[in-house]
Amino acid sequence: xxxxxxxxxxxxxxxxxxxxxxxxxxxxxxxxxxxxxxxxxxxxxxxxxxxxxxxxxxxxxxxxxxxxxxxxxxxxxxxxxxxxxxxxxxxxxxxxxxxxxxxxxxxxxxxxxxxxxxxxxxxxxxxxxxxxxxxxxxxxxxxxxxxxxxxxxxxxxxxxxxxxxxxxxxxxxxxxxxxxxxxxxxxxxxxxxxxxxxxxxxxxxxxxxxxxxxxxxxxxxxxxxxxxxxxxxxxxxxxxxxxxxxxxxxxxxxxxxxxxxxxxxxxxxxxxx
Ligand SMILES: NC(=O)c1ccc[n+]([C@@H]2O[C@H](COP(=O)([O-])OP(=O)(O)OC[C@H]3O[C@@H](n4cnc5c(N)ncnc54)[C@H](OP(=O)(O)O)[C@@H]3O)[C@@H](O)[C@H]2O)c1
Numbered sequence: 001x002x003x004x005x006x007x008x009x010x011x012x013x014x015x016x017x018x019x020x021x022x023x024x025x026x027x028x029x030x031x032x033x034x035x036x037x038x039x040x041x042x043x044x045x046x047x048x049x050x051x052x053x054x055x056x057x058x059x060x061x062x063x064x065x066x067x068x069x070x071x072x073x074x075x076x077x078x079x080x081x082x083x084x085x086x087x088x089x090x091x092x093x094x095x096x097x098x099x100x101x102x103x104x105x106x107x108x109x110x111x112x113x114x115x116x117x118x119x120x121x122x123x124x125x126x127x128x129x130x131x132x133x134x135x136x137x138x139x140x141x142x143x144x145x146x147x148x149x150x151x152x153x154x155x156x157x158x159x160x161x162x163x164x165x166x167x168x169x170x171x172x173x174x175x176x177x178x179x180x181x182x183x184x185x186x187x188x189x190x191x192x193x194x195x196x197x198x199x200x201x202x203x204x205x206x207x208x209x210x211x212x213x214x215x216x217x218x219x220x221x222x223x224x225x226x227x228x229x230x231x232x233x234x235x236x237x238x239x240x241x242x243x244x245x246x247x248x249x250x251x252x253x254x255x256x257x258x259x260x261x262x263x264x265x266x267x268x269x270x271x272x273x
Contacts, residue, residue: 005044005071006244008226010158011181014135016106017073018221019241020045022187022230024052031057034232039065039072041238047161047187047228048099049077049110050091055098063100074101075161077110077139078124084116088123096132107133108161112145112269118152125155135159139187140269143176150180161185164225166195166216166256167263174225185226188265189217190240200255208246217243219256 007015021038023031023046031054035046039061048058055076062072076099082091092107107127109120117138124136137159138145150156160177164170164186177184190213195201201212210218213229217240220227229240248256 005042008183008224010135010183011156012135012158014105014158016135016159016183016226017043017045018224018226019043019217019243020047020073020075020226020228021237022047022228023054023058024049024230026052026054026057026230026232028054028057030054030232032061034237035061036064037234037237038241039067041241043237043241044071045073045075045226045228047075047185049079049108050082050095050098051077051079051110055095059098059100069101073105074099075106075108076104077108078120079110080113080116083109083113083120086116086119088120089127092127092132103132103134105134106137106159107135108137108139108159109141111140112138112142117145118149121149121153125153128155137161137182140266142269143173145269146176146180146182156180157182159183159185159226161187161228163188163264163266164220165189165191166198166201166219166259167191167261169257169260171257171260174223178224183226184224185228186220187228189220189227189229191216191263192265194263194265195259198259200259204248204252204255207252210243210246211239214239214243215248215252216256218246218248219253222248222253
């Protein structure tokens with residue numbers, strides 16, 4: 001196993017790479033090229049969603065790769081519209097077809113749509129039992145959503161994909177998830193560039209010949225948080241995977257912890273109606 005394919009064991013025993021490529025806003029050939037480039041540089045986890053409108057581009061990159069399917073970890077998500085229509089099975093099947101796959105490794109509820117997400121979870125349970133998904137999880141769930149879910153289901157989500165980065169540590173939610181066997185996956189782990197020029201991160205990175213972004217990614221990895229930075233530029237794709245040959249000490253970890261300002265790039269769940 002190379003370092004880029006280091007994994008975290010999910011609560012059902014499935015191994016998920018700690019580092020992956022996100023492809024939100026990578027459209028047309030960009031998604032295909034970014035995924036192909038990432039796979040060449042050791043990435044094995046790709047994070048897409050039906051609402052990103054690029055599952056077909058991801059699928060083309062997967063089908064042109066010679067990497068065995070079982071070495072890949074492909075995540076996609078069910079969007080809010082399908083939840084409201086109660087069309088989860090149909091949405092899932094269409095995602096599979098666009099991706100050109102017979103199964104996905106992780107299927108997530110993209111947002112906890114009020115009045116819908118419990119029923120959506122029931123359908124994800126059925127998909128999981130049918131063997132077409134290796135793990136099921138959630139995204140943008142807060143503690144209250146996770147608590148409600150635990151009252152109606154025996155399956156604990158394998159993953160909660162939430163916004164985490166040095167400017168938004170979400171420490172209470174991260175602790176809750178990790179204490180309950182739910183792996184945390186950080187979306188927007190670069191805060192879309194917002195911490196790139198933070199002096200603390202620049203300085204810490206400099207100690208190790210790394211950038212502020214690499215220091216930020218490393219901070220999450222050392223907390224056992226999976227990261228899915230989005231990049232289409234090959235130099236970004238490569239730089240984001242070059243985070244395994246240094247280790248932040250406790251003082252540096254705490255200095256980055258202190259940068260939290262609850263800054264979010266995405267709206268909180270209650271605003272996603
Ligand atoms: N579940 C959810 O609700 C949710 C919400 C948001 C995001 N996500 C997932 O998380 C992924 C990542 O989040 P994100 O797309 O919001 O943003 P992000 O990963 O925080 O930032 C992406 C931006 O940073 C740039 N970048 C990448 N690597 C860089 C580097 N080494 N140096 C400088 N700039 C760099 C990218 O540029 P280039 O593309 O030009 O290389 C892009 O503009 C998404 O793609 C998606 O898969 C999920």
